[in-house]
Amino acid sequence: MSDLLERLRGRGWRMTAQRRVVAEVLDGDHVHLTADEVHARAVERLPEISRATVYNTLGELVSLGEILEVSTDRRAKRYDPNAHRPHQHLVCAECGAIRDVHPQGNPLADLPDTERFGFTIAAVEVTYRGTCPNCAAA
Amino acid sequence: MSDLLERLRGRGWRMTAQRRVVAEVLDGDHVHLTADEVHARAVERLPEISRATVYNTLGELVSLGEILEVSTDRRAKRYDPNAHRPHQHLVCAECGAIRDVHPQGNPLADLPDTERFGFTIAAVEVTYRGTCPNCAAA
DNA sequence: ATCCTACAATGGACATTGTCTAAGTCAAGT
């Protein structure tokens, strides 16, 4: 974690209590938090932190490539601290649980030139949707 | 199109002017409209149609499998009338343009059992993100 | 150690997208 803080400071990020708290919240083992969940946890440590700051900070961390935005449903965006190892997501349609997964193969290679319409492709997102064991049992 | 109306009627769908108009709007060659775009076009034909009805009707068409919901950005959901031919999406990060594409291969096969965590997987969505020729030129 | 200043934080208004509800309307079967 102090890794993260060091990296950010090294990039000229001005270190404030608010930014530190947001970074620390994302460093826990709780993955895939929404912005408001991050805010709620940040408030526990720094009660006066504002929503706008959390949103701003999350946006900056995304721009810096330190965290990923994940939109698996039409609800709130979620933030994934696991930005340095490429992965995809497996989502339960019932309860919304999200797991990181590592598919084999390269989906980019599956898209022929004739299907690219002149686009320059920068990234591929794959979302597997299904039912988790818990919800299947219920 | 009247295909669609017939199919719906055959399933016991009560046919109203509002539903007919929504179905007709989606039948055009304009793909990937947002709910409010659908509403705007519907209003041109049936000025008193309400937003709620458009939302309801779109939701029903999705449940019936006649159209697909597409969430390529964190903005509004889009509705894709091309529900009967499996396809994925290619999205321009600049202008938001969306193209239907047909990748080769089967992403489901790329996810080993050990990466499924007991989930039953029902669908796979693949989104290719990049820059379209227009935006690349600008 | 103190001062400066550009950058960051605040909070509250605002925007967008979508959902809900109570009341009125109408399609379609009889």
Added chain:
DNA sequence: ACTTGACTTAGACAATGTCCATTGTAGGAT
């Protein structure tokens, strides 16, 4: 043509996110 339950309506409400003017402060300069 009547009846009835499904459909539609308008507008309030909810959830998520953005913007802006003001206030605060980190960190370099003195």
